[in-house]
Amino acid sequence: MNFNHFDDHGNAIMVDVSGKQETLRTATAAAEVHMSDKVLAAIQNSAIAKGDVLGVARLAGIMAAKRTPDLIPLSHPLSLHSVAVEFEQDSAAGKIEVQCTVRAFERTGVEMEAMTGAAVAALTIYDMCKGSDKSISIGDIRLLYKEGGKSGVYRREVGQ
Amino acid sequence: MNFNHFDDHGNAIMVDVSGKQETLRTATAAAEVHMSDKVLAAIQNSAIAKGDVLGVARLAGIMAAKRTPDLIPLSHPLSLHSVAVEFEQDSAAGKIEVQCTVRAFERTGVEMEAMTGAAVAALTIYDMCKGSDKSISIGDIRLLYKEGGKSGVYRREVGQ
Amino acid sequence: MNFNHFDDHGNAIMVDVSGKQETLRTATAAAEVHMSDKVLAAIQNSAIAKGDVLGVARLAGIMAAKRTPDLIPLSHPLSLHSVAVEFEQDSAAGKIEVQCTVRAFERTGVEMEAMTGAAVAALTIYDMCKGSDKSISIGDIRLLYKEGGKSGVYRREVGQ
Amino acid sequence: MNFNHFDDHGNAIMVDVSGKQETLRTATAAAEVHMSDKVLAAIQNSAIAKGDVLGVARLAGIMAAKRTPDLIPLSHPLSLHSVAVEFEQDSAAGKIEVQCTVRAFERTGVEMEAMTGAAVAALTIYDMCKGSDKSISIGDIRLLYKEGGKSGVYRREVGQ
Amino acid sequence: MNFNHFDDHGNAIMVDVSGKQETLRTATAAAEVHMSDKVLAAIQNSAIAKGDVLGVARLAGIMAAKRTPDLIPLSHPLSLHSVAVEFEQDSAAGKIEVQCTVRAFERTGVEMEAMTGAAVAALTIYDMCKGSDKSISIGDIRLLYKEGGKSGVYRREVGQ
Amino acid sequence: MNFNHFDDHGNAIMVDVSGKQETLRTATAAAEVHMSDKVLAAIQNSAIAKGDVLGVARLAGIMAAKRTPDLIPLSHPLSLHSVAVEFEQDSAAGKIEVQCTVRAFERTGVEMEAMTGAAVAALTIYDMCKGSDKSISIGDIRLLYKEGGKSGVYRREVGQ
Numbered sequence: 016m017n018f019n020h021f022d023d024h025g026n027a028i029m030v031d032v033s034g035k036q037e038t039l040r041t042a043t044a045a046a047e048v049h050m051s052d053k054v055l056a057a058i059q060n061s062a063i064a065k066g067d068v069l070g071v072a073r074l075a076g077i078m079a080a081k082r083t084p085d086l087i088p089l090s091h092p093l094s095l096h097s098v099a100v101e102f103e104q105d106s107a108a109g110k111i112e113v114q115c116t117v118r119a120f121e122r123t124g125v126e127m128e129a130m131t132g133a134a135v136a137a138l139t140i141y142d143m144c145k146g147s148d149k150s151i152s153i154g155d156i157r158l159l160y161k162e163g164g165k166s167g168v169y170r171r172e173v174g175q
Numbered sequence: 176m177n178f179n180h181f182d183d184h185g186n187a188i189m190v191d192v193s194g195k196q197e198t199l200r201t202a203t204a205a206a207e208v209h210m211s212d213k214v215l216a217a218i219q220n221s222a223i224a225k226g227d228v229l230g231v232a233r234l235a236g237i238m239a240a241k242r243t244p245d246l247i248p249l250s251h252p253l254s255l256h257s258v259a260v261e262f263e264q265d266s267a268a269g270k271i272e273v274q275c276t277v278r279a280f281e282r283t284g285v286e287m288e289a290m291t292g293a294a295v296a297a298l299t300i301y302d303m304c305k306g307s308d309k310s311i312s313i314g315d316i317r318l319l320y321k322e323g324g325k326s327g328v329y330r331r332e333v334g335q
Numbered sequence: 336m337n338f339n340h341f342d343d344h345g346n347a348i349m350v351d352v353s354g355k356q357e358t359l360r361t362a363t364a365a366a367e368v369h370m371s372d373k374v375l376a377a378i379q380n381s382a383i384a385k386g387d388v389l390g391v392a393r394l395a396g397i398m399a400a401k402r403t404p405d406l407i408p409l410s411h412p413l414s415l416h417s418v419a420v421e422f423e424q425d426s427a428a429g430k431i432e433v434q435c436t437v438r439a440f441e442r443t444g445v446e447m448e449a450m451t452g453a454a455v456a457a458l459t460i461y462d463m464c465k466g467s468d469k470s471i472s473i474g475d476i477r478l479l480y481k482e483g484g485k486s487g488v489y490r491r492e493v494g495q
Numbered sequence: 496m497n498f499n500h501f502d503d504h505g506n507a508i509m510v511d512v513s514g515k516q517e518t519l520r521t522a523t524a525a526a527e528v529h530m531s532d533k534v535l536a537a538i539q540n541s542a543i544a545k546g547d548v549l550g551v552a553r554l555a556g557i558m559a560a561k562r563t564p565d566l567i568p569l570s571h572p573l574s575l576h577s578v579a580v581e582f583e584q585d586s587a588a589g590k591i592e593v594q595c596t597v598r599a600f601e602r603t604g605v606e607m608e609a610m611t612g613a614a615v616a617a618l619t620i621y622d623m624c625k626g627s628d629k630s631i632s633i634g635d636i637r638l639l640y641k642e643g644g645k646s647g648v649y650r651r652e653v654g655q
Numbered sequence: 656m657n658f659n660h661f662d663d664h665g666n667a668i669m670v671d672v673s674g675k676q677e678t679l680r681t682a683t684a685a686a687e688v689h690m691s692d693k694v695l696a697a698i699q700n701s702a703i704a705k706g707d708v709l710g711v712a713r714l715a716g717i718m719a720a721k722r723t724p725d726l727i728p729l730s731h732p733l734s735l736h737s738v739a740v741e742f743e744q745d746s747a748a749g750k751i752e753v754q755c756t757v758r759a760f761e762r763t764g765v766e767m768e769a770m771t772g773a774a775v776a777a778l779t780i781y782d783m784c785k786g787s788d789k790s791i792s793i794g795d796i797r798l799l800y801k802e803g804g805k806s807g808v809y810r811r812e813v814g815q
Numbered sequence: 816m817n818f819n820h821f822d823d824h825g826n827a828i829m830v831d832v833s834g835k836q837e838t839l840r841t842a843t844a845a846a847e848v849h850m851s852d853k854v855l856a857a858i859q860n861s862a863i864a865k866g867d868v869l870g871v872a873r874l875a876g877i878m879a880a881k882r883t884p885d886l887i888p889l890s891h892p893l894s895l896h897s898v899a900v901e902f903e904q905d906s907a908a909g910k911i912e913v914q915c916t917v918r919a920f921e922r923t924g925v926e927m928e929a930m931t932g933a934a935v936a937a938l939t940i941y942d943m944c945k946g947s948d949k950s951i952s953i954g955d956i957r958l959l960y961k962e963g964g965k966s967g968v969y970r971r972e973v974g975q
Contacts, residue, residue: 018217018221018228018303018304018306018307019306020231020302020303020306021221022739025221025227026713026739026740026741027227027231027710027713027714027717028717028737028738028739029717029735029737029738029739030737031736031737031758032736032737033679033736033737033758033759033760039513046313057178061178061181061185067185067187067387067390068178070387070390070391070507071180071187071248071249071390071394073506073507074248074391074394074507074568075246075247075248077507077508077509077568077569078246078248078398078565078568079246081564081565081572082242082245082246082565084721085242085718085721085722085885086235086238086239086242086246086295086298087235087295087298087299087302088231088234088235088238088299088714088717088718089231089302089303089717090302091734091735091736092572092721092732092733092734092735093572093734094571094572094573094574094734095509095571095572096511096512096513096571096602097508097509097510097511097512097513098508098509099502099506099508099509100506101506118511118513119513120513120602122736122760126305126309127298127301127302127305130298130301131295131298134294134295134298134313134316135246135247135291135294137316138246138247138287138290138291138294138316139247139248141287141290141316142180142247142249142250142287143178143180143249144178145286145287145318146178146179146180147178149286149318149321149329149331150317150318150331151317152315152316152317153206153294153315153316153317154314154315154316155312155313155314156294156297156298156301156312156313156314156316157310157311157312157313158305158309158310161309169309171309171310182419186393186419186420186421187390187393187394187397188397188417188418188419189397189415189417189418189419190417191416191417191438192416192417193359193416193417193438193439193440199833227707227710230707230710230711230827231710231714233826233827234711234714234827234888237827237828237829237888237889238718238885238888241884241885241892242885244401245398245401245402245565248394248397248398249397251414251415251416252401252412252413252414252415252892253414253892254414254891254892254893254894255829255891255892256831256832256833256891256922257828257829257830257831257832257833258828258829259822259826259828259829260826261826278831278833279833280833280922282416282440338537338541338548338623338624338626338627339626340551340622340623340626341541342899345541345547346873346899346900346901347547347551347870347873347874347877348877348897348898348899349877349895349897349898349899350897351896351897351918352896352897353839353896353897353918353919353920366633377498381498381501381505387505387507388498391500391507391568391569394568395566395567395568398566398568399566402562402565402566404881405562405725405878405881405882406555406558406559406562406566406615406618407555407615407618407619407622408551408554408555408558408619408874408877408878409551409622409623409877410622411894411895411896412881412892412893412894412895413894414894442896442920446625446629447618447621447622447625450618450621451615451618454614454615454618454633454636455566455567455611455614457636458566458567458607458610458611458614458636459567459568461607461610461636462500462567462569462570462607463498463500463569464498465606465607465638466498466499466500467498469606469638469641469649469651470637470638470651471637472635472636472637473614473635473636473637474634474635474636475632475633475634476614476617476618476621476632476633476634476636477630477631477632477633478625478629478630481629489629491629491630519673547867547870550667550867550870550871551870551874553666553667554667554728554871554874557667557668557669557728557729558725558728558878561724561725561732562725572732573732574731574732574733574734575669575731575732576671576672576673576731576762577668577669577670577671577672577673578668578669579662579666579668579669580666581666598671598673599673600673600762658857658861658868658943658944658946658947659946660871660942660943660946661861665861665867667867667871686953697818701818701821701825707825707827708818711820711827711888711889714888715886715887715888718886718888719886722882722885722886725882726875726878726879726882726886726935726938727875727935727938727939727942728871728874728875728878728939729871729942729943730942766945766949767938767941767942767945770938770941771935771938774934774935774938774953774956775886775887775931775934777956778886778887778927778930778931778934778956779887779888781927781930781956782820782887782889782890782927783818783820783889784818785926785927785958786818786819786820787818789926789958789961789969789971790957790958790971791957792955792956792957793846793934793955793956793957794954794955794956795952795953795954796934796937796938796941796952796953796954796956797950797951797952797953798945798949798950801949809949811949811950
């Protein structure tokens with residue numbers, strides 16, 4: 016098995032994509048934020064009353080997706096054409112599901128932008144709630160979907 | 176329950192810490208990267224042969240901890256005095272455990288810096304391995320330890 | 336008259352403040368965003384219905400205050416201890432007043448951080464409304480108040 | 496009236512422009528910096544003697560136009576192909592007019608880049624003169640001209 | 656002789672490249688880090704034992720190439736498609752040669768990205784060794800090769 | 816010989832300076848830009864006529880010193896209290912000498928900030944002159960002087 020972020024001598028490189036065609040790329044990544052019922056209810060209330068936790072986290076995720084090349088050392092700087100962050104609250108499971116979808120007409124995929132957007136949105140929820148509950152954890156940051164480029168469509172199987 | 180990142184009108188703010196004393200703050204956060212045996216073995220080999228995946232991820236985590244105020248909207252810009260990222264490979268469980276410890280003599284805690292460092296180190300591992308296995312997932316980003324400031328020591332309980 | 340951002344030869348410098356004491360500094364700056372009644376009403380509705388224009392602008396202002404040393408060439412990197420952005424809608428005058436207050440225990444003042452925060456919050460309102468009305472303008476970005484350091488309190492006179 | 500930076504649920508998004516064609520986009524924005532005769536005269540002298548205030552402000556404006564996606568939360572990262580900042584001193588009116596023109600062959604307009612460049616150039620003039628006169632104000636940041644894309648040419652009417 | 660980074664009035668500008676065609680651009684730049692035999696030997700050992708100095712410097716160079724538009728005031732933001740940093744140790748001459756190659760399908764050349772990548776990789780070597788030897792110096796940062804665009808191929812002559 | 820940027824296992828770390836006292840730190844670094852007589856003369860003229868090459872390079876150097884923690888992976892984020900960049904033209908030797916001096920009341924030295932400021936000022940001179948002469952080279956980036964902290968004063972010997 017080889018990692019394509021290293022050259023033949025094992026040195027880290029930003030892989031050459033100059034010979035690739037620009038195609039429309041889409042990626043969706045997700046993350047989960049696990050918390051107590053009390054915090055979860057407070058976040059739900061915050062959207063309609065005082066302090067919109069998820070509104071802040073959404074912006075943080077969108078802005079972080081744009082900062083991906085500053086954070087992930089070997090990633091390419093890309094012209095993102097669409098970023099969206101959505102949240103779904105699952106009170107039964109005691110969690111908020113974050114989904115970040117990125118789209119760009121580019122030479123390489125936008126998985127890392129979607130993963131980074133989802134992760135930073137989740138970290139921001141943690142930041143805003145940690146005063147109430149330090150034990151909140153972020154789980155299952157994963158790629159849900161990918162489209163565009165040679166490798167075609169990837170869709171994570173449910174339960175995977 | 177109230178979120179301290181909002182004022183009385185529910186507006187997001189960077190909380191005023193100007194009246195606090197500087198004390199030595201430490202925080203350790205962790206993340207897990209789950210992957211197939213094949214990828215895990217390749218990473219272990221990479222450190223001693225061609226392409227040091229964890230060396231790249233370590234630097235990404237350290238640099239990301241410094242970028243925390245650019246990523247987490249309501250976080251304070253802090254003068255970090257120490258950042259370290261460590262990895263432990265658990266072949267039986269099919270995962271790599273990431274730990275990021277941050278220390279600063281500051282007016283507010285460094286939990287978010289440790290959480291961000293751990294998360295970005297884990298994202299970088301994903302980036303370098305996603306060509307081999309897109310189903311890798313990042314789990315259990317959580318605060319392990321916190322010291323300094325009024326709230327005293329926090330230590331996550333095992334299994335929590 | 337001399338500008339203190341230049342040395343004796345007329346060369347731009349970051350002024351030496353290493354000999355100054357740290358004191359608590361506060362600055363408040365303001366900006367106005369002028370727009371049609373239609374857009375103003377839509378913004379007011381947005382906060383309670385679909386799309387919180389001012390919530391986005393508030394975060395942009397807070398984050399921009401942190402980026403001041405990257406934007407204003409000769410400004411000092413400062414450890415901001417508090418940032419808040421407030422809005423007041425004046426329907427009669429067809430404008431939104433932005434106020435940004437910054438506080439830090441530092442060797443030099445935080446006027447530029449407050450001015451930058453107010454300006455970028457106003458620019459973000461423009462960004463979100465420009466699809467509806469390109470003629471919106473931003474006016475009267477000004478320092479309202481400053482406290483701390485040798486020069487003492489500055490308070491802008493009404494109507495100035 | 497709808498804001499196009501929100502989806503149907505009122506959530507902030509970076510609007511999808513992946514389906515748009517790249518066309519040549521131009522935008523010119525302006526800002527005014529109002530100051531006392533004394534400061535205005537000092538700036539005029541600075542260009543030819545000791546300390547070039549406007550030279551510093553020009554660079555700050557050009558560099559800030561490049562940082563627009565880091566500042567304006569929902570803006571797209573764009574490949575700017577030309578940025579220029581010009582100043583006109585109007586001694587009679589006690590002001591300096593800033594104009595920033597940006598050009599790019601892109602999928603979406605460059606108004607925010609021009610507005611941000613003009614605003615930061617104006618803020619930098621303020622920074623360099625605030626030691627002499629804290630009451631300087633920045634006014635009338637506005638779009639003067641826009642060309643390219645579906646919506647065609649926009650030209651601000653004089654006096655608007 | 657004219658500098659093309661100034662307009663007819665001598666004002667700094669980001670040169671307009673919107674009318675140029677995108678072509679494949681390559682640039683290679685180099686730098687030398689001169690040091691004592693003792694430090695040079697320690698670096699050689701570091702790669703195979705404890706602490707990979709050149710691995711850290713390589714990543715720093717790659718990431719800095721991406722930050723070029725933030726550092727070089729009048730440079731264009733470019734979509735880099737490939738970045739690689741290589742090192743050659745010359746024990747006889749007491750130096751490490753750094754080479755940075757950048758490639759992009761763009762409207763303007765990538766020389767500054769290659770020069771910046773080589774310079775920051777060299778600065779990082781200095782940073783990691785300065786505790787042992789403050790007299791290390793960085794020399795001969797220069798363009799070795801350039802291809803693409805109207806001006807054709809440039810190859811630095813040996814000994815130049 | 817050991818590098819202090821690695822821990823006992825050879826892993827890169829940001830060294831812990833939290834236990835150190837803040838003292839006044841100063842560092843001066845230099846760089847040389849070698850060029851043809853024609854370009855050197857053009858730069859000299861530029862300062863007094865059309866296009867101030869060194870004015871642009873000076874600002875780039877000051878701003879880059881502030882960005883050091885973003886560029887040098889294991890450097891600490893520091894509150895710089897003074898940055899100055901000076902140039903001396905040596906027509907006989909066909910070069911411009913760049914000197915960057917940084918000062919801060921901090922827990923660790925500011926050598927890297929001075930080195931980075933000098934290097935980026937030199938790179939910016941290259942950028943502005945490369946249209947006329949691609950063979951310009953940057954040489955002898957070195958620490959001239961360092962004061963503050965336990966290790967005391969360092970002064971590079973002439974000819975070293």
